Amino acid sequence: MIVRMLALVAALALTAQTPPPSISGAVYRGGAGTTSTALVGALVYIHPADAPDGQWTGPAVTDSYGRFLFQAVPPAKYLLRVFFNRKRVWEQVVDRPGRLSPIVLPSSG
């Protein structure tokens, strides 16, 4: 009985500590044979991929290290777009919230 209660308390504690799902990543600029540099000040937006009439969330501005973060994102598939100097420079589908692989843009892009 005591073991069951302890297990229940532990399960509850784990549930309470689970951070809300987020989408985070980093955007870099660089190409083959060059050093990649962080893309600072890019605007990142997400949109529910399965709801064409849905609303865009954002922007998240990339920081001095090119990183961005969307917090408390409902679990779903998202369309992610990156804009820099008012131009779309990247788009991809994010299957589920989480930490994304680094986005590396071509130097010229």
Add this chain to the structure above:
Amino acid sequence: MDSFVTVLVICLISGLAFLLGSLLVVSRLPRTGDSGGSTAIEWNGIKVTTTSVFVALTIVSAALAVALPGFTLWLNAHIDDAPVILRATLPPARGASYNVVHSDDIANMSSSTLTLLMYKSRIPQVFSVSAAAIDPVNIEAHYTWMDKSIAVTLNNDKRTTRVLALSSGIADIGELSFNRAARPGVQTISKTPGPKPLLPAAASRVPDPMLPTVTP
């Protein structure tokens, strides 16, 4: 104050135009005869004397002359063009100061107290605050005109939206909390840009969002 003078001049000109236009209309209305020393005019079956029309017009003009500048003064007291300051307290970052990036591509450095200068624009303004060892905090600040307050959302989480009252042009977010970054700021990444992931046709058709612009 310049805008107030402009509005005042517009009020005076439009008041004079109203008075002259009314007199012109009255002068063209058919006269039906004299009654007690003043000319009577008829408009849509209503007979009035020119004296009463002039009195009514004078009262309306005077009322407008008081009401319009009064409204302008009230509006001027509630809306001004001066930028406001958004202030936040940052926990001490070990060995490095914080970096601040504005959506207008202006990046600057800050120490323990963060002061963000934002314009009174209807369009939300976005800042990113970070240091190497912490995850960025995205601050979306939206100035609300009449309430003289700023709605602040952190990391695009609408549940965290708070409305901060402006006091002497300053709104205080309080202490920002940061999460330790899973990886340091310098990433080891492939030097070859990866191909753009293939998108479903439906996703590609989604129109772009409206990008923010800073309109001081």
